[in-house]
Amino acid sequence: MSDNSDCLSVTCQASPNIALIKYWGKRNEELILPDNDSLSITLDLGELHSDTTVSTSSSMTCDTFYFDGIQQTKLSKRMQKVLDEVRRRAKNDQIKFVEIRSHNTFPASSGLASSASAYASLAIALTKLFNLENPQSTAAYLARIGSGSAVRSVYGGFVRWSSEGECLSSCIYPVEHWPELRLIILIFNSSKKPVSSTDAMQRTRETSTLFQARLSTVNDKIEKLIQAIKIKDFNTFAKIVMMDSSQFHAVCMDTYPPVIYLNEQSKHLIDLVHAFNKTDENETMKVAYTFDAGPNPFCFIREEHADEFLSLLKHFYPSNNDNDNVHKQVSN
Ligand code: 2P0
Structure with missing residues (x-):
């Protein structure tokens, strides 16, 4: 975390995942609660990941989003939903606005979906920036309401996303478990x-x-x-x-x-x-x-x-x- 005057900033990375047992269907669209459990592997591809930097300062007057360095005209509804949830959970009610800067190091043509790693890195970064309670489950929750499959990219290795209870994810085995x-x-x-x-x-x-x-x-x-x-x-x-x-x-x-x-x-x-x-x-x-x-x-x-x-x-x-x-x- 960097702290420049009253500006706080955090950068986090997350990698794409590939479903081995697919997620398909939501029983709740708003909270993105899935109809079925799914199981995936989060890729450990070294240089291929999403990087997201989130910053906040008292001088900001609105939420802003930059993708690949270019300011977007507005935040998507889902991104806004994630930020609203962060503000709801943050103890410090001085937090007003957030700047998001996101970048994927893999090309759109790589066959890898970027929304999972993008929302996972955003969720982890926001959880750290605002020092939210229960960081792992909070990051998973925030990632999920951004894009369902993103909940699995919060963890590395073989990951299960449960369709019951809190509908969060957990690592079943780390990626080193099956090196061949x-x-x-x-x-x-x-x-x-x-x-x-x-x-x-x-x-x-x-x-x-x-x-x-x-x-x-x-x-x-x-x-x-x-x-x-x-x-x-x-x-x-x-x-x-x-x-x-x-x-x-x-x-x-x-x-x-x-x-x-x-x-x-x-x-x-x-x-x-x-x-x-x-x-x-x-x-x-x-x-x-x-x-x-x-x-x-x-x-x-x-x-x-x-x-x-x-x-x-x-x-x-x-x-x-x-x-x-x-x-x-x-x-x-
Ligand atoms: C999966 N897919 O399990 C399945 C297999 C595509 C095929 O998760 O609406 O982009 O954001 O929750 O996460 C694609 O769905 O959809 C997906 P939303 P998401 O990977």
Whole structure:
């Protein structure tokens, strides 16, 4: 924290997360209370993160937001909601206004959603700046009311977001727990998604009959996945992660009008992964895909198979040169 005259300032970082069991549906839009638990891994990508600096001083006359150094005309409703909650919780009622400066060190075309890491870094920074009580759970709460999946980026490693009680998140295992796990991100299309996740999940709730069936399966999958992570059972991990991704996209397809995030290349990659897994004489899984609300695959792979799989990807997707693909390890 820096203190220049009466100006206080804090900078914090947070990283994006990738859902292994997806969050899809809110039972309360205002507080962002999810319909189901979800489980994710927060990426440990070194230089790739969101940085947010928050400042306050008695001379400020309004809340301001700078993104990449450029002042935005106004704060989004969600950002305003986060600040209002901070003012409500802060003991010091002298706190009037806040300046937010946010920057992502990863490009929008990287396939990584930035809202989770952006809101998580904002929430952690605000909690520190105003010395709020119960800092971890407060930061998680503030991140969640900014963007649901941001609650998971408040922690590193494997993180569960509960849909019950306080609906906060907790770290199940630190990222160092499974050092052989690697991640390959392929960029098939980096343009903006046709329907935002916020709107699409609302539409799913209103129209999909498969949605309730999905909800009844999620907790069992999460318990099994946590056990697989615990004992580093990649076979079980891979099967659960791929099946949850497909179920999530099936529910999107069952939404009316349908929400279609996958494209032809996504489908090709799905077939490729299953063919690649079959090449192992013991039929042990080598790689698993998962797709968020977009066509770009996140492939989890055991370290020993990463080079072989990358060669295959370069063969099938030659237009995705090294700069387009992000190949990073989840941990080291
Ligand atoms: C997830 N997604 O679990 C799922 C999988 C997209 C597909 O969380 O409305 O941007 O801000 O709570 O967090 C995207 O939803 O939506 C998301 P809001 P958010 O990662």
